[in-house]
Amino acid sequence: MAAEPVWSVDPRTGKAREQVAVEASAEEIDQAVRAAHGARAALADRTARAALLRAAADLLDAAAEHVIEAADAETALGPTRLTGELARTTGQLRLFADAVDEGSFLDVRIDRPDQDRTPPWPDLRRMKIPLGVVAVYAASNFPLAFSVPGGDTASALAAGCPVVVKAHPYHPATSELCASLLRRAAAEVGLPEDVVVLVHGFDAGVELIRHPLVAAAGFTGSVEGGRALHDAAAARPVPIPFHGELGSLNPVVVTAAAAEERGADIGAGLAASMTLGEGQFCTKPGFVLAPSGEAGDRLVSALTDAVSETEPGVMLSQRMRGAFLTATYELAILPGVTAPVHPGPGGPYTVNAGFLAIDARTLLEEGYRTPLMECFGPVTMVVRYASREEVTSVLALVPGSLTATLQAAEEDPEAASLLAELAPLAGRVLVNGWPTGVAVAPAQHHGGPYPATTSTSTSVGTTAVERWLRPITYQSTPDHLLPPELRDDNPLGLPRRES
Amino acid sequence: MAAEPVWSVDPRTGKAREQVAVEASAEEIDQAVRAAHGARAALADRTARAALLRAAADLLDAAAEHVIEAADAETALGPTRLTGELARTTGQLRLFADAVDEGSFLDVRIDRPDQDRTPPWPDLRRMKIPLGVVAVYAASNFPLAFSVPGGDTASALAAGCPVVVKAHPYHPATSELCASLLRRAAAEVGLPEDVVVLVHGFDAGVELIRHPLVAAAGFTGSVEGGRALHDAAAARPVPIPFHGELGSLNPVVVTAAAAEERGADIGAGLAASMTLGEGQFCTKPGFVLAPSGEAGDRLVSALTDAVSETEPGVMLSQRMRGAFLTATYELAILPGVTAPVHPGPGGPYTVNAGFLAIDARTLLEEGYRTPLMECFGPVTMVVRYASREEVTSVLALVPGSLTATLQAAEEDPEAASLLAELAPLAGRVLVNGWPTGVAVAPAQHHGGPYPATTSTSTSVGTTAVERWLRPITYQSTPDHLLPPELRDDNPLGLPRRES
Numbered sequence: 001m002a003a004e005p006v007w008s009v010d011p012r013t014g015k016a017r018e019q020v021a022v023e024a025s026a027e028e029i030d031q032a033v034r035a036a037h038g039a040r041a042a043l044a045d046r047t048a049r050a051a052l053l054r055a056a057a058d059l060l061d062a063a064a065e066h067v068i069e070a071a072d073a074e075t076a077l078g079p080t081r082l083t084g085e086l087a088r089t090t091g092q093l094r095l096f097a098d099a100v101d102e103g104s105f106l107d108v109r110i111d112r113p114d115q116d117r118t119p120p121w122p123d124l125r126r127m128k129i130p131l132g133v134v135a136v137y138a139a140s141n142f143p144l145a146f147s148v149p150g151g152d153t154a155s156a157l158a159a160g161c162p163v164v165v166k167a168h169p170y171h172p173a174t175s176e177l178c179a180s181l182l183r184r185a186a187a188e189v190g191l192p193e194d195v196v197v198l199v200h201g202f203d204a205g206v207e208l209i210r211h212p213l214v215a216a217a218g219f220t221g222s223v224e225g226g227r228a229l230h231d232a233a234a235a236r237p238v239p240i241p242f243h244g245e246l247g248s249l250n251p252v253v254v255t256a257a258a259a260e261e262r263g264a265d266i267g268a269g270l271a272a273s274m275t276l277g278e279g280q281f282c283t284k285p286g287f288v289l290a291p292s293g294e295a296g297d298r299l300v301s302a303l304t305d306a307v308s309e310t311e312p313g314v315m316l317s318q319r320m321r322g323a324f325l326t327a328t329y330e331l332a333i334l335p336g337v338t339a340p341v342h343p344g345p346g347g348p349y350t351v352n353a354g355f356l357a358i359d360a361r362t363l364l365e366e367g368y369r370t371p372l373m374e375c376f377g378p379v380t381m382v383v384r385y386a387s388r389e390e391v392t393s394v395l396a397l398v399p400g401s402l403t404a405t406l407q408a409a410e411e412d413p414e415a416a417s418l419l420a421e422l423a424p425l426a427g428r429v430l431v432n433g434w435p436t437g438v439a440v441a442p443a444q445h446h447g448g449p450y451p452a453t454t455s456t457s458t459s460v461g462t463t464a465v466e467r468w469l470r471p472i473t474y475q476s477t478p479d480h481l482l483p484p485e486l487r488d489d490n491p492l493g494l495p496r497r498e499s
Numbered sequence: 500m501a502a503e504p505v506w507s508v509d510p511r512t513g514k515a516r517e518q519v520a521v522e523a524s525a526e527e528i529d530q531a532v533r534a535a536h537g538a539r540a541a542l543a544d545r546t547a548r549a550a551l552l553r554a555a556a557d558l559l560d561a562a563a564e565h566v567i568e569a570a571d572a573e574t575a576l577g578p579t580r581l582t583g584e585l586a587r588t589t590g591q592l593r594l595f596a597d598a599v600d601e602g603s604f605l606d607v608r609i610d611r612p613d614q615d616r617t618p619p620w621p622d623l624r625r626m627k628i629p630l631g632v633v634a635v636y637a638a639s640n641f642p643l644a645f646s647v648p649g650g651d652t653a654s655a656l657a658a659g660c661p662v663v664v665k666a667h668p669y670h671p672a673t674s675e676l677c678a679s680l681l682r683r684a685a686a687e688v689g690l691p692e693d694v695v696v697l698v699h700g701f702d703a704g705v706e707l708i709r710h711p712l713v714a715a716a717g718f719t720g721s722v723e724g725g726r727a728l729h730d731a732a733a734a735r736p737v738p739i740p741f742h743g744e745l746g747s748l749n750p751v752v753v754t755a756a757a758a759e760e761r762g763a764d765i766g767a768g769l770a771a772s773m774t775l776g777e778g779q780f781c782t783k784p785g786f787v788l789a790p791s792g793e794a795g796d797r798l799v800s801a802l803t804d805a806v807s808e809t810e811p812g813v814m815l816s817q818r819m820r821g822a823f824l825t826a827t828y829e830l831a832i833l834p835g836v837t838a839p840v841h842p843g844p845g846g847p848y849t850v851n852a853g854f855l856a857i858d859a860r861t862l863l864e865e866g867y868r869t870p871l872m873e874c875f876g877p878v879t880m881v882v883r884y885a886s887r888e889e890v891t892s893v894l895a896l897v898p899g900s901l902t903a904t905l906q907a908a909e910e911d912p913e914a915a916s917l918l919a920e921l922a923p924l925a926g927r928v929l930v931n932g933w934p935t936g937v938a939v940a941p942a943q944h945h946g947g948p949y950p951a952t953t954s955t956s957t958s959v960g961t962t963a964v965e966r967w968l969r970p971i972t973y974q975s976t977p978d979h980l981l982p983p984e985l986r987d988d989n990p991l992g993l994p995r996r997e998s
Contacts, residue, residue: 087617109942109962117940118586122932124942129922131955234733238899238949400737408980419980423628423971430974433621441616442998443608443623445972450737456630456969463608463970470955471962472922473944475929481907481918499941 006200008173011076012349014318020172023201029164033211035194036133036162042191043130043160046100046492052195053097053157055185057090060149063181067174071143074171076314081277082144089144092151092440096158099462105159105469108485108496122476125486128469130160131241132215135208137229139220140316141280143171148178148198151440151459152218152243159468161215162195166205170317175200209233209242216468218459219244220282223374223451230454243467244454245282245447247374248402250435251425252288253391253418257409258432259295266407267302270380271310273434275353278313279378280320283403283435286374289360289391292384300382303355304340310353312346315377321351324377328354331370331381336362343379353378360385360394372397388414392421400449401426403435427452505699507672510575511848513817519671522700528663532710534693535632535661541690542629542659545599545991551694552596552656554684556589559648562680566673570642573670575813580776581643588643591650591939595657598961604658604968607984607995621975624985627968629659630740631714634707636728638719639815640779642670647677647697650939650958651717651742658967660714661694665704669816674699708732708741715967718743719781719958722873722950729953742966743953744781744946746873747901749934750924751787752890752917756908757931758794765906766801769879770809772933774852777812778877779819782902782934785873788859788890791883799881802854803839806877809852811845814876820850823876827853830869830880835861842878852877859884859893871896887913891920899948900925902934926951 003022010017024032043049060067068082077085099105106127114121134156138147145151148165156163167175179198186195199208209217209232217233217240219226226246233242254266273285290296315321328343336358343354356371360383363371371381385391404426408415415431423429427448438446444461447453457467474482484491502521509516523531542548559566567581576584598604605626613620633655637646644650647664655662666674678697685694698707708716708731716732716739718725725745732741753765772784789795814820827842835857842853855870859882862870870880884890903925907914914930922928926947937945943960946952956966973981983990 084618091617111938111940111942117938118590119583119936119938121938121940124938124940126942126944230738231733234730234738239729239733239953241955415980419976427970428972428974429976431976431980433975437618439610439616439618439620439623441610441620441623442996443610443625443972445625445970447970449969454738456740458970470948471926471944471946471957473927473942475927476932477918477928477930481914481930497941 004201006169006172008074009317010073011317012314014349017073018173020176021200024199024204026207029199029204029207029211032164032197032199033133033208033213036164036197037213039162039192039194040132043157043162043195048189048191049157049160050097050100051189052186052191053093053100053154055188056149056182057093059181059185060086060090060178067144067177070177071171071174074174075143075316077277085142085144088440089149092145093149093154095440095462096154096465099465100158103492103494105465106485106494107471108494110486110496111499124473124475125477125482126471126473127483127485129472131468131470132161133213134161134163134468135214135217136163136165137205137217137219137221138165138168138175140168140170140320141282143174144178146220147171148175149182151464153196155464156218156468157195158465161468164197164199164208166208167198167200172200205229206232210236212238214240216241217243218467220459221246223247226454241467242454243457243459245459246451246454248282248448248452249287249372249374249398250283250285250401250403250405251395251398251422252285252405252407253422254288254290254299254407255409255412255414255418256291256295257412257414258407259291259299261409263295263298264302267299268306269434271303271306273436274380275307275310275378276436278315278351279353280316280376281436283438285405285435286380287372287398288380288382289385289394290382292386296384300340300357307341307353307355310378312350312352313378314350318349320376324351324375327375328379331356331375334368336366351377355380355382357382357384360390364390364393372399391418395421395425398425400452402446402448402452403428403430405430405433405435407432425449427458503700505668505671507573508816509572510816511813513848516572517672519675520699523698523703525706528698528703528706528710531663531696531698532632532707532712535663535696536712538661538691538693539631542656542661542694547688547690548656548659549596549599550688551685551690552592552599552653554687555648555681556592558680558684559585559589559677566643566676569676570670570673573673574642574815576776584641584643587939588648591644592648592653594939594961595653595964598964599657602991602993604964605984605993607993609985609995610998623972623974624976624981625970625972626982626984628971630967630969631660632712633660633662633967634713634716635662635664636704636716636718636720637664637667637674639667639669639819640781642673643677645719646670647674648681650963652695654963655717655967656694657964660967663696663698663707665707666697666699671699704728705731709735711737713739715740716742717958717966720745722746725953740966741953742956742958744958745950745953747781747947747951748786748871748873748897749782749784749900749902749904750894750897750921751784751904751906752921753787753789753798753906754908754911754913754917755790755794756911756913757906758790758798760908762794762797763801766798767805768933770802770805772935773879774806774809774877775935777814777850778852779815779875780935782937784904784934785879786871786897787879787881788884788893789881791885795883799839799856802881806840806852806854809877811849811851812877813849817848819875823850823874826874827878830855830874833867835865850876854879854881856881856883859889863889863892871898890917894920894924897924899951901945901947901951902927902929904929904932904934906931924948926957
């Protein structure tokens with residue numbers, strides 16, 4: 001059987017641009033994983049890891065024009081957004097390099113012997129070590145920051161884990177270009193190129209999660225695909241950690257007082273956030289509880305004006321465009337759902353942004369489920385509530401999300417209780433902001449209750465490195481046999497907790 | 500259908516002592532979980548949690564005589580061991596109380612706004628919050644320290660999670676007694692008693708892992724039972740973290756130089772460790788690589804002497820005794836396996852300790868698998884090797900373990916390379932010690948590659964609390980709406996990292 005070709009497709013025309021590669025066979029997946037596995041020992045050197053991350057950032061920056069052109073040709077995200085995404089990606093690589101140098105993620109703990117404890121404490125020294133080869137499943141919507149050179153790869157390399165990246169089929173050429181730059185960075189700093197290996201193909205992705213030498217996986221994508229890989233990871237003879245980001249509704253609650261104070265501003269802000277990047281962010285606010293009545297009407301009116309003025313846009317692929325049109329159609333025909341601005345087709349390759357509305361009472365009485373599921377693309381669902389109790393009843397139906405947002409007034413009697421209801425639903429809670437735009441920072445958390453993520457970890461921010469490590473404790477081990485990280489004289493100058 | 504009775508059985512006679520309870524029905528499991536779930540809000544108070552843990556320790560200590568008597572009657576572990584186990588258990592509760600007070604497990608991180616970052620940093624404040632109700636599956640071999648008042652319960656309560664404990668059928672009366680003390684402790688400090696709920700029954704345990712309000716689980720037991728529960732946790736509509744400790748071979752490597760230097764001492768030390776508590780420790784050294792030749796013979800000779808002198812002992816149950824006799828019989832009949840001291844039946848309710856031996860070459864050539872599986876009870880497998888290469892070949896077959904031990908000489912050319920081969924196999928590595936005896940300490944790690952544990956976490960030591968928490972980040976949230984842990988003036992005086 002001939003290998004399936006992998007095409008780079010222009011979403012602006014729906015036409016194939018070039019054949020980039022072929023899908024990997026089971027044998028090629030085995031070779032890819034073994035190659036990465038062979039690079040493990042070299043990655044144990046923290047100095048080399050930090051150098052690799054910085055060299056990768058430098059090479060990506062130096063190739064910026066080429067990278068952005070390649071990504072734009074395959075994703076239609078445009079040079080402005082992609083310039084920002086590349087800066088975010090290289091900044092992320094450098095942030096992890098700093099984290100590797102600083103070393104607190106190794107979580108070194110040392111307990112001195114203590115005979116007075118029950119049972120007695122021997123000499124115990126604990127640190128974290130890399131798990132092994134990490135499988136990274138690239139995202140459709142971030143060809144750089146959540147793909148080949150993205151956060152999963154950067155954090156895995158920072159942890160000392162080689163990666164096998166399964167390219168996303170929407171940007172195979174960009175993936176090849178980025179992988180070649182990462183591999184060149186490895187060679188430049190004296191590491192094996194196989195610290196990063198790229199593969200293509202749907203079946204290849206399934207094969208990858210089952211490979212005995214794969215020790216963990218990171219995924220950003222749909223609930224359907226992510227759940228299948230999660231289940232395969234759990235069903236292995238030796239189960240492995242699967243850190244998947246699957247889907248997120250990102251609820252927003254606008255209090256009555258907030259709508260009163262600045263309803264029009266909130267409507268305009270919501271329009272900007274939900275249409276950003278053609279609504280193709282996992283943090284897009286997709287479900288908005290707004291009060292009924294005049295103040296809420298002002299919000300809806302401003303939202304209507306702003307969304308109506310949004311130019312038609314190109315989605316990441318024709319398939320995604322088709323899914324958006326189908327899903328919004330199915331939402332709009334539900335009895336009780338209105339479409340103040342109807343989302344739908346623009347030209348043959350574009351879509352028009354829109355939004356839908358429903359009364360909370362109708363939603364609750366009809367027991368609709370689809371308005372509570374993520375719909376990828378430039379659309380949101382506005383749920384008009386008549387009472388505080390309705391907000392609580394609706395929030396009880398909302399699944400786990402990456403974010404939850406409260407729009408409150410300066411002095412707002414409902415703010416504290418609503419925030420307490422939103423916190424259990426999400427990994428990041430915002431007040432008077434919008435959830436799109438995720439800072440890469442030590443205190444960031446990009447994760448949330450299922451289906452937002454399949455684990456309690458984050459895929460953005462320096463703590464993302466924790467996903468690829470496990471602890472090991474050395475007991476009563478002579479100093480000269482200890483890893484340098486744990487030796488008495490702390491030759492690497494690492495932060496440590498001592499008891 | 501009448502509920503199945505739960506009997507307390509005396510392992511010294513095989514006779515039922517009394518009916519303690521009945522197995523919980525599906526409806527009763529639902530009630531138990533809902534009751535625990537209702538206690539969540541009260542546990543949010545960290546001061547109350549610390550007080551609960553200390554009150555529980557005090558009540559257990561005050562009832563020591565009664566608790567030890569109850570546990571001995573059901574487990575035959577004897578008052579000396581159980582006195583130590585109770586001290587360990589109450590010490591563990593108090594250590595977690597101290598950890599709750601100190602608060603570093605909340606991992607508070609604060610990033611100040613920074614417009615110069617790409618993308619810009621807003622005000623981000625991150626901490627960890629409890630997951631919700633934790634299901635705890637008690638262990639057979641530690642009626643206190645890994646059961647109702649044990650490490651899973653203590654760490655879950657420390658995290659702010661109510662627990663539903665599924666009692667182990669080998670010590671239901673001890674479980675009832677301990678649960679009543681924990682519940683009384685809750686009442687004493689003004690918390691709802693349902694922060695700890697006890698249930699019995701095999702089917703009840705399966706029902707429990709599937710309950711929608713159960714947010715995570717901790718388990719200590721067999722590979723068979725643990726894997727079934729792991730799979731059920733992963734297959735839920737909303738998968739949950741399952742922290743299971745399933746089984747461990749605990750390999751030991753004795754270098755040629757170590758055998759030369761102190762072969763007899765090592766043999767005696769091994770005998771003491773493998774027969775401790777009738778070999779019913781998850782950290783029992785079950786697989787020992789010793790050199791062939793005279794020095795190794797001295798080790799085996801000392802092991803033979805010491806194991807031969809071991810008195811027959813009562814195992815935790817007749818069923819466990821039966822499994823031990825069957826497994827050791829099946830090992831002993833393998834061609835090439837010898838039994839220098841034959842493990843087997845003592846009296847009708849006891850077993851004799853023993854050990855088996857095989858040449859590394861035979862093990863490798865025959866491809867035997869059973870010598871590489873944990874055998875619960877007072878037995879170990881001594882593998883005699885003729886070369887350093889054979890050690891590497893055998894270690895490549897050893898599954899993940901809680902511990903791995905190196906016995907090396909003072910100056911030992913093989914020590915460093917062997918330690919490097921042992922570290923990937925285990926969560927705790929020891930040099931010139933024995934793995935039984937697990938200190939409850941900040942730098943402890945009691946976990947290891949599968950099947951030792953199903954996650955990268957520990958079930959012993961203060962970091963065990965991390966299993967029951969998830970991060971949450973507050974973005975751009977006015978100070979008065981933040982949880983006190985994250986407020987600017989740090990009213991709780993918590994340790995925090997600021998960027």
